[in-house]
Amino acid sequence: MPEKTEKPATETTTAAAEDRPRRRQARGERRITQLLEAAATVFATTGYTAASTNAIAREAGVSPGTLYQFFPNKEAIAIELGGRLMHEMRQSYDEVLSPIDPAVTPIEEAITGTVDRFIEFNCLHPAFFVLMHGPDIPGRIAEEHDALHTTLVTRVETLLAPFVxxxxxxxxxxxxxxxxxxxxxxxxxxxxxxxxEREAYIQELKDVLLRYLRPLAEGVVY
Structure with a gap:
């Protein structure tokens, strides 16, 4: 049998030392994800103003001290959560708000596909609406939301342009x-x-948009 070649002790020690920071970083990322998921639940349930770091820690099943190892306050948690959700929403914009050939995709289909995708996102992430539209959201989130709104309008223009x-x-x-x-x-x-009842309101929203946009898509002069 061939003899096993053992690594020098210094090489083994170095590898172990390099691996420890990676393990700590992975544990830290998992803890941050855990805290953000808990914060999303608390924000969606109580709103941003009434939420507290104690409530978020309790929802996450950790001590307030553990929470403070990663976030100094509620605002920092909201900013991190809001940033991640806005990034995901921008990806949705890229996927569904792109130019459409009216000869291939009628306006009804364009409305249905867009509304369904955005409603699905907001129903999966109810904290997104709370953080974007709450009365006391952090200024940084408000600024990023304004930029997100501008992007949304621009992408809707891109979607509508081929129809008019x-x-x-x-x-x-x-x-x-x-x-x-x-x-x-x-x-x-x-x-x-x-x-x-939610499904009924979703259909009402689609109907309202269709009644508004169909005359324009059919050539009614502005």
């Missing part, structure tokens, strides 16, 4: 702003209900 090729740019912008406003108003009602 002769419309002037300012008119398309106004239409996109109205669509986003209608969606946000409908979203608040949708999140306030569950089950069959």
């Amino acid at each position: 090729p002769d419309a002037p740019a300012p008119a398309v912008t106004r239409t996109a702003q109205m669509c986003v406003g209608i969606y946000k108003a409908g979203l608040e009602l949708i999140l306030a209900h569950e089950g069959a």
